[in-house]
Amino acid sequence: MGPPIIGVSKHIQHIRELVDHVAHTGLNTVISGESGVGKEVVAQNLYSRSPRLGKPFIKINCAALPEGLLESELFGYEKGAFTGAEQKRRGKFQLAHGGVLLLDEIGDMSLPLQAKLLHVLQSGEFTPLGSEKELRTDTWVIAATNHDLKQDIAEGKFREDLFYRLNIIKIHIPPLRERPEDIPPLVDFYVKEYAEQLGGENIEIPSPRVIDRMMQYGWPGNVRELQNVLKRMMVLGNCDQIVNELFANQSENIGGPAPVSDIKRPVSLSDLLDLEGENSPESESFSLKAIKRKAVDQVEREIISYVLDKTDWNRSKAAKILKISYKTLLYKISDLAITPPPGKKR
Numbered sequence: 546m547g548p549p550i551i552g553v554s555k556h557i558q559h560i561r562e563l564v565d566h567v568a569h570t571g572l573n574t575v576i577s578g579e580s581g582v583g584k585e586v587v588a589q590n591l592y593s594r595s596p597r598l599g600k601p602f603i604k605i606n607c608a609a610l611p612e613g614l615l616e617s618e619l620f621g622y623e624k625g626a627f628t629g630a631e632q633k634r635r636g637k638f639q640l641a642h643g644g645v646l647l648l649d650e651i652g653d654m655s656l657p658l659q660a661k662l663l664h665v666l667q668s669g670e671f672t673p674l675g676s677e678k679e680l681r682t683d684t685w686v687i688a689a690t691n692h693d694l695k696q697d698i699a700e701g702k703f704r705e706d707l708f709y710r711l712n713i714i715k716i717h718i719p720p721l722r723e724r725p726e727d728i729p730p731l732v733d734f735y736v737k738e739y740a741e742q743l744g745g746e747n748i749e750i751p752s753p754r755v756i757d758r759m760m761q762y763g764w765p766g767n768v769r770e771l772q773n774v775l776k777r778m779m780v781l782g783n784c785d786q787i788v789n790e791l792f793a794n795q796s797e798n799i800g801g802p803a804p805v806s807d808i809k810r811p812v813s814l815s816d817l818l819d820l821e822g823e824n825s826p827e828s829e830s831f832s833l834k835a836i837k838r839k840a841v842d843q844v845e846r847e848i849i850s851y852v853l854d855k856t857d858w859n860r861s862k863a864a865k866i867l868k869i870s871y872k873t874l875l876y877k878i879s880d881l882a883i884t885p886p887p888g889k890k891r
């Protein structure tokens with residue numbers, strides 16, 4: 546079930562070791578990491594290396610259901626427990642008995658439900674809605690989250706006692722951009738898988754040069770995004786263009802991983818905007834959107850000028866440093882009206 550945990554980075558090696566150690570213990574585990582990093586893969590690997598393999602593996606997404614529905618899904622209900630409960634229904638804790646229950650996006654569970662979950666973890670018992678009888682469950686609870694639960698606790702959104710019950714073993718999966726060396730083996734694994742699925746003769750696969758560029762990219766959607774890009778490459782061909790587009794779109798996504806780690810020039814808000822005249826809140830044209838646009842343009846102008854300056858207006862070098870395509874850079878130079886120093890052409 547599910548793929549093996551692919552990767553050669555020390556992070557992934559460590560995670561594979563942890564999985565081997567923890568799988569037979571059945572200790573409550575929290576798996577954390579950004580979206581698409583492989584939290585579910587790790588949970589599946591815990592299960593398939595545990596003595597519970599062959600028993601149910603049940604997953605429920607705590608963010609996808611409103612509180613009442615999540616409660617009845619988890620604990621089940623008796624006929625007539627609430628309007629619409631025409632049949633008795635077994636909850637996930639009953640269905641997962643003997644096996645594993647993966648609570649996905651646990652950070653989104655409401656506080657009252659967190660209290661009920663804590664009760665199950667403490668006593669091994671739960672009561673279906675509308676029932677008088679407590680049922681026993683032997684379920685290995687694995688939780689996954691892309692929240693910082695410690696932060697949620699500080700903000701009063703997550704119960705500390707529940708956190709300590711769940712977090713006996715913690716497995717954190719770093720984002721792909723912090724372990725680019727995992728990209729080649731992941732590409733290799735999924736290229737083989739998709740080649741089989743897609744069949745056909747003329748499937749293009751990314752060249753070593755393209756893979757090299759993929760290792761420079763920030764992957765905000767992590768392995769899931771990598772999978773989508775690979776499928777696109779293999780179906781549409783033209784890997785070079787697809788990888789260029791990744792970088793071009795990245796530069797438009799402010800808030801994404803910043804490609805400016807080696808640029809130490811501070812830009813303060815007051816450098817960017819004077820909130821006077823047409824930028825003042827009293828002005829007709831004032832809006833958050835307009836100000837944001839101006840600020841973004843200004844930041845881009847500053848940074849691009851700075852890098853062009855540093856590279857002596859060598860635009861292909863500058864594009865590389867900025868991790869945008871050459872074409873995007875030329876477009877931005879003209880759009881942002883960046884003027885070259887005397888003797889250089891725009």
Ligand SMILES: Nc1ncnc2c1ncn2[C@@H]1O[C@H](COP(=O)(O)OP(=O)(O)OP(=O)(O)O)[C@@H](O)[C@H]1O
Nearest residue numbers: 548549550551579580581582583584585586768769
């Ligand atoms: N190390 C890995 N080896 C092989 N496949 C991986 C790895 N990490 C992730 N994947 C694949 O990437 C996809 C996304 O992984 P998964 O669903 O486990 O992520 P997630 O962290 O649970 O994401 P979300 O937060 O969006 O639920 C899956 O198809 C999974 O098989």
Ligand SMILES: [Mg+2]
Nearest residue numbers: 584585649689
């Ligand atoms: Mg998931």
